């Protein structure tokens with residue numbers, strides 16, 4: 001057995017805001033477990049998703 005090709009074997013997650021997969025990044029090395037959004041922008045947009053605010057009252 002040789003080397004395992006771990007070059008393109010980065011973990012990925014799917015951003016719940018834009019529904020796109022995104023790759024592990026070095027800056028997330030310490031907090032990858034907590035990363036949920038692909039970018040700062042999506043992280044802010046998450047409030048649109050489910051904020052449990054005024055809108056989500058009689059919507060469903």
Ligand SMILES: [Zn+2]
Nearest residue numbers: 015018038042
């Ligand atoms: Zn996103």
